[in-house]
Amino acid sequence: MTQFQATPEPHKNPISGEQPEIETTKATLVEAINLALAHSMQHDENVVVLGEDVGTNGGVFRATVDLKSEFGLRRVMDTPLAETLIAGITIGMASQGLKPVCEIQFMGFIYSTVEHIVSHAARMRNRTRGRLTCPMVLRAPYGGGIHAPEHHSESTEAMFAHIPGLQVVVPSSPARAYGLLISAIQSPDPVIFLEPKRIYRSVKQNIVNNGEGLPLETCFTLKQGDDITLISWGAMIQETLEAATKLEEQNIHADVIDVASIKPLDMTTILASVERTGRCVIIHEAAKTCGVGAEISAQIAEKGLLSLLAPIARVAGYDTIMPYYRNEDYYMPSTQQIMEAALKTMAFQ
Amino acid sequence: MKIAADFTIPYYQYLSDEGKPLDSFPEQLCNTDLWVRFYKHMVLVRTFDQKVVALQRTGQMGTYPSSLGQEAIGSAVGFSMASDDVFVPYYRDQATQLLRGVPMEDIMRYWGGDERGSVFTGDAKEDFPTCVPIATQITHAAGIATAFKVRRQRRAVVTTCGDGATSRGDFSESLNLAGTWQLPMVVVVNNNQWAISVRREEQTAAETIAQKAISAGIEGIQVDGNDPIALLHVLNHALEKAHNAKGPTLIEAISYRLCDHTTADDATRYRSAEELSKGWEREPIKRLQNFLYGKKLWDEDQEKQLIASCKEQVQSAVEVYTSIESEPAEAMFDYLYADLPQALEEQRADVIHKASNMRRGA
Ligand SMILES: Cc1ncc(C[n+]2csc(CCOP(=O)(O)OP(=O)(O)O)c2C)c(N)n1
Numbered sequence: 001m002t003q004f005q006a007t008p009e010p011h012k013n014p015i016s017g018e019q020p021e022i023e024t025t026k027a028t029l030v031e032a033i034n035l036a037l038a039h040s041m042q043h044d045e046n047v048v049v050l051g052e053d054v055g056t057n058g059g060v061f062r063a064t065v066d067l068k069s070e071f072g073l074r075r076v077m078d079t080p081l082a083e084t085l086i087a088g089i090t091i092g093m094a095s096q097g098l099k100p101v102c103e104i105q106f107m108g109f110i111y112s113t114v115e116h117i118v119s120h121a122a123r124m125r126n127r128t129r130g131r132l133t134c135p136m137v138l139r140a141p142y143g144g145g146i147h148a149p150e151h152h153s154e155s156t157e158a159m160f161a162h163i164p165g166l167q168v169v170v171p172s173s174p175a176r177a178y179g180l181l182i183s184a185i186q187s188p189d190p191v192i193f194l195e196p197k198r199i200y201r202s203v204k205q206n207i208v209n210n211g212e213g214l215p216l217e218t219c220f221t222l223k224q225g226d227d228i229t230l231i232s233w234g235a236m237i238q239e240t241l242e243a244a245t246k247l248e249e250q251n252i253h254a255d256v257i258d259v260a261s262i263k264p265l266d267m268t269t270i271l272a273s274v275e276r277t278g279r280c281v282i283i284h285e286a287a288k289t290c291g292v293g294a295e296i297s298a299q300i301a302e303k304g305l306l307s308l309l310a311p312i313a314r315v316a317g318y319d320t321i322m323p324y325y326r327n328e329d330y331y332m333p334s335t336q337q338i339m340e341a342a343l344k345t346m347a348f349q
Numbered sequence: 350m351k352i353a354a355d356f357t358i359p360y361y362q363y364l365s366d367e368g369k370p371l372d373s374f375p376e377q378l379c380n381t382d383l384w385v386r387f388y389k390h391m392v393l394v395r396t397f398d399q400k401v402v403a404l405q406r407t408g409q410m411g412t413y414p415s416s417l418g419q420e421a422i423g424s425a426v427g428f429s430m431a432s433d434d435v436f437v438p439y440y441r442d443q444a445t446q447l448l449r450g451v452p453m454e455d456i457m458r459y460w461g462g463d464e465r466g467s468v469f470t471g472d473a474k475e476d477f478p479t480c481v482p483i484a485t486q487i488t489h490a491a492g493i494a495t496a497f498k499v500r501r502q503r504r505a506v507v508t509t510c511g512d513g514a515t516s517r518g519d520f521s522e523s524l525n526l527a528g529t530w531q532l533p534m535v536v537v538v539n540n541n542q543w544a545i546s547v548r549r550e551e552q553t554a555a556e557t558i559a560q561k562a563i564s565a566g567i568e569g570i571q572v573d574g575n576d577p578i579a580l581l582h583v584l585n586h587a588l589e590k591a592h593n594a595k596g597p598t599l600i601e602a603i604s605y606r607l608c609d610h611t612t613a614d615d616a617t618r619y620r621s622a623e624e625l626s627k628g629w630e631r632e633p634i635k636r637l638q639n640f641l642y643g644k645k646l647w648d649e650d651q652e653k654q655l656i657a658s659c660k661e662q663v664q665s666a667v668e669v670y671t672s673i674e675s676e677p678a679e680a681m682f683d684y685l686y687a688d689l690p691q692a693l694e695e696q697r698a699d700v701i702h703k704a705s706n707m708r709r710g711a
């Protein structure tokens with residue numbers, strides 16, 4: 001295997017994974033989730049949706065709106081308020097060949113599902129040597145920046161990325177949310193699908209509602225440049241792109257990579273970019289220590305050290321409890337911080 | 350004051366501790382052939398457990414949980430389930446698994462450290478593997494029962510757990526859902542009085558475990574877990590309900606763990622010899638044997654033959670178990686995902702290399 005082969009091209013627009021403008025619906029990220037769910041349910045009767053308030057209410061963020069009226073009670077299930085149970089029954093359903101998509105209302109309440117995700121979902125194929133499998137998706141809104149109450153703002157994707165047998169996916173635009181969720185639902189193995197709720201409604205984008213999925217094992221290159229590699233995912237892609245635009249004013253051209261698939265990581269794309277630029281900044285909202293950025297930098301150090309012209313930089317959340325909302329902006333990595341890190345990296349001789 | 354609601358918990362027993370009928374049997378269970386088969390199966394399970402424990406003592410087996418004294422519960426579950434029902438076990442369910450067609454050598458392989466032990470065949474093709482994280486299996490069972498409902502299938506799920514497991518949220522959450530959604534599901538609690546070293550009385554102040562069903566709005570039944578007739582009766586009732594969309598049932602089967610918790614445990618540290626010998630007075634095999642002797646359905650010759658044939662069966666499974674080669678090292682990668690992610694190819698190649706070095710003693 002060559003380490004630095006070209007980026008495996010995602011479908012449609014080879015650069016961004018976004019779709020050409022034909023027969024499209026304008027949708028926000030959360031609407032794109034809804035479209036992907038509806039399309040999947042329409043075309044595969046094994047797909048069912050369950051969670052707290054997902055039925056009549058259409059989910060507290062409206063991600064499942066109208067699904068119950070369209071597909072009925074049997075396929076859109078309001079569960080009792082019990083997260084452990086939600087994860088557990090999802091595993092049971094998946095073992096029967098259904099493709100359940102469960103919603104955990106906020107990532108802050110995901111922790112009581114962890115036993116089921118780690119000890120069963122991630123292991124079912126392995127522990128039965130393929131006899132039983134777990135084709136499930138667990139969706140959860142995550143991340144800060146919306147002035148939410150305590151427990152509604154954390155980013156703990158690294159916890160799941162540490163678990164063998166899982167896939168962890170984070171979309172950062174409506175089109176990628178659509179395509180990645182379609183693929184997650186059809187994946188034969190469990191996917192933790194984390195939705196950056198700060199950008200649930202921030203942009204509308206054209207979606208071709210044709211059920212075409214995006215690959216789950218690849219990064220997306222959102223912008224190409226030869227001077228520096230900016231690596232991020234989820235809502236922080238907004239600030240990262242903004243920083244890249246500002247850097248252009250200073251004639252610094254950045255490669256912007258949306259990791260999208262936190263696990264498995266597409267290091268091929270990342271290493272190819274760093275090989276070209278020699279400089280990189282990793283940006284994530286989650287706390288810095290043992291964040292996914294640490295894994296990416298370790299792998300760059302292992303396999304791309306000699307192409308580095310400057311130390312790897314990380315711009316991340318502090319290793320603190322996420323402050324309540326009055327002070328959450330102090331916590332959130334900013335465009336300014338990304339700029340500073342990028343300029344420092346560029347200046348390194 | 351008026352009574353807002355009023356509940357009772359029935360208790361079933363048909364055979365006295367000495368194996369004397371206390372009552373006339375339900376008609377369905379006046380079946381001499383079934384009694385004898387039940388007896389033979391319990392003896393087979395006991396022979397199997399004894400052998401596996403012996404393998405552990407001689408370094409040929411990992412930690413193993415025997416079902417000594419609780420053979421009737423698992424046997425009754427196995428005899429009453431339909432072949433296309435799904436069984437979701439905990440870890441003391443060898444009696445049921447054998448009746449579901451899981452080969453003895455597979456059970457040995459599971460406890461002997463080989464994942465292939467959970468590649469079930471026979472009726473067990475959709476059954477869940479042995480479950481170690483206490484009570485988690487009950488939610489999976491509820492999920493399978495939900496799948497049957499979604500697909501309008503007339504199938505039932507039976508899941509089992511211990512008395513300790515009933516203290517966990519998974520147990521309560523699952524019963525609650527089973528009631529709310531009227532799931533085709535039967536939960537059987539093997540109340541063997543101990544959760545390792547913690548007594549049943551230290552788990553809950555509830556007078557019975559069966560009454561936990563009441564809070565979930567479902568039927569709760571207590572049964573003598575060492576009485577095959579009573580067990581079959583309540584299981585037939587619960588499964589008939591499940592097959593006919595009449596809702597879930599919780600069955601508390603009262604038994605006693607005559608063995609250590611597992612081969613890694615030493616029960617003399619926490620329970621008295623006196624209590625243990627009392628337990629032996631109520632055990633299920635002697636009880637059914639006495640009954641069969643009394644009915645002249647069994648004699649000493651048959652007993653001898655049975656013991657010889659059980660030993661033979663177990664021995665030939667041991668031979669299969671001990672002759673099977675381990676999986677190659679890279680198997681740890683090969684069932685992780687449907688397709689191995691590119692990101693793992695290097696590690697997979699590494700373990701192949703490492704294994705070959707280890708074989709060469711490098
Ligand atoms: C969640 C969890 N906690 C603790 C353990 C360790 N453990 C294994 S068996 C056991 C006791 C279970 O007792 P009970 O439910 O009564 O079943 P029994 O073994 O008596 O059949 C404990 C504490 C475990 N396996 N899973």
Ligand SMILES: [Mg+2]
Nearest residue numbers: 511512543544
């Ligand atoms: Mg117990």
